[in-house]
Amino acid sequence: MERSSGYIITFAAVVCLVCGVFVSGAAVSLKDRQDQNAVLDKQKKVLIVGGLIDPNSETSPEEIERLFKTNITAKIIDLKTGQIYDKISSDGFEQEKYTKDPTTSIEAPARNAAGAKRLPKHALIYERQKNGKLDRLILPVNGKGLWGPLYGYFALASDTNTVKGIIFYKHQETPGLGGEIENPNWMSLWPGKKAFAMTKDGGLGKPKIEVNKGPSKDGDEYGIDGLSGATITSRGVTGMLQFWLGDNGFGPYLAQVRKGQ
Numbered sequence: 001m002e003r004s005s006g007y008i009i010t011f012a013a014v015v016c017l018v019c020g021v022f023v024s025g026a027a028v029s030l031k032d033r034q035d036q037n038a039v040l041d042k043q044k045k046v047l048i049v050g051g052l053i054d055p056n057s058e059t060s061p062e063e064i065e066r067l068f069k070t071n072i073t074a075k076i077i078d079l080k081t082g083q084i085y086d087k088i089s090s091d092g093f094e095q096e097k098y099t100k101d102p103t104t105s106i107e108a109p110a111r112n113a114a115g116a117k118r119l120p121k122h123a124l125i126y127e128r129q130k131n132g133k134l135d136r137l138i139l140p141v142n143g144k145g146l147w148g149p150l151y152g153y154f155a156l157a158s159d160t161n162t163v164k165g166i167i168f169y170k171h172q173e174t175p176g177l178g179g180e181i182e183n184p185n186w187m188s189l190w191p192g193k194k195a196f197a198m199t200k201d202g203g204l205g206k207p208k209i210e211v212n213k214g215p216s217k218d219g220d221e222y223g224i225d226g227l228s229g230a231t232i233t234s235r236g237v238t239g240m241l242q243f244w245l246g247d248n249g250f251g252p253y254l255a256q257v258r259k260g261q
């Protein structure tokens with residue numbers, strides 16, 4: 001049976017419309033679940049770098065929620081003063097949104113090491129308590145990779161200097177090259193390193209932690225082995241940390257933590 005051109009075009013249009021409605025309906029109805037999963041994934045990363053779960057473990061969403069609630073305190077801080085800012089709730093605080101919105105962010109210093117264009121006025125940080133005492137600080141960090149931004153968390157012990165770990169939750173680096181920032185072997189090189197240079201009087205000076213080009217020397221307290229074939233990503237990680245641990249990043253907050261001890 002031969003069909004007219006009009007019939008074929010109408011048929012194709014109806015098929016397109018039905019598929020379009022189906023795909024957009026699925027996208028809309030799955031959006032909430034995707035958002036929830038993204039929040040859960042970030043919480044899991046905070047727990048891993050917080051030393052509360054093993055990176056390779058299968059942890060249920062309920063367990064993640066429970067561990068997070070019982071061990072982690074979320075705080076909003078004023079980046080400039082480093083003080084706690086309780087006029088904004090940490091619930092649902094989206095730092096990426098805050099960084100982009102001109103009313104909640106400021107222009108970043110020119111040519112900064114993290115490649116940041118804008119900086120949020122406030123930041124969401126986490127503290128892990130252990131036996132009623134501050135055990136570690138978990139700071140959100142972002143920088144510039146080869147293909148796009150790097151987003152992660154950097155954990156410091158309560159002395160604000162000893163590194164407890166690093167973890168990334170979003171990046172666009174090449175698997176096997178820059179993507180090795182997610183390799184557990186590389187991540188295991190971080191705990192125990194020191195973040196800040198010592199001043200002459202024994203205080204903490206400028207951020208000194210860095211990812212080397214190639215392997216780090218034995219006994220190097222500040223150096224992490226570079227990722228082979230991924231010098232640009234490695235440099236991005238160094239720049240990210242140098243910036244966020246410095247005066248325009250979490251420097252003022254870390255100074256407040258030291259003062260409070």
Ligand SMILES: Cc1cc2nc3c(=O)[nH]c(=O)nc-3n(C[C@H](O)[C@H](O)[C@H](O)COP(=O)(O)O)c2cc1C
Binds near residue numbers: 232
């Ligand atoms: C397809 C492709 C993907 C790459 N991905 C990365 C990457 O994710 N991170 C990175 O630093 N370099 C990446 N590079 C390599 C860079 O272009 C550059 O050569 C490298 O950073 C130099 O590092 P090396 O001095 O350790 O060899 C990639 C190169 C190619 C061809």
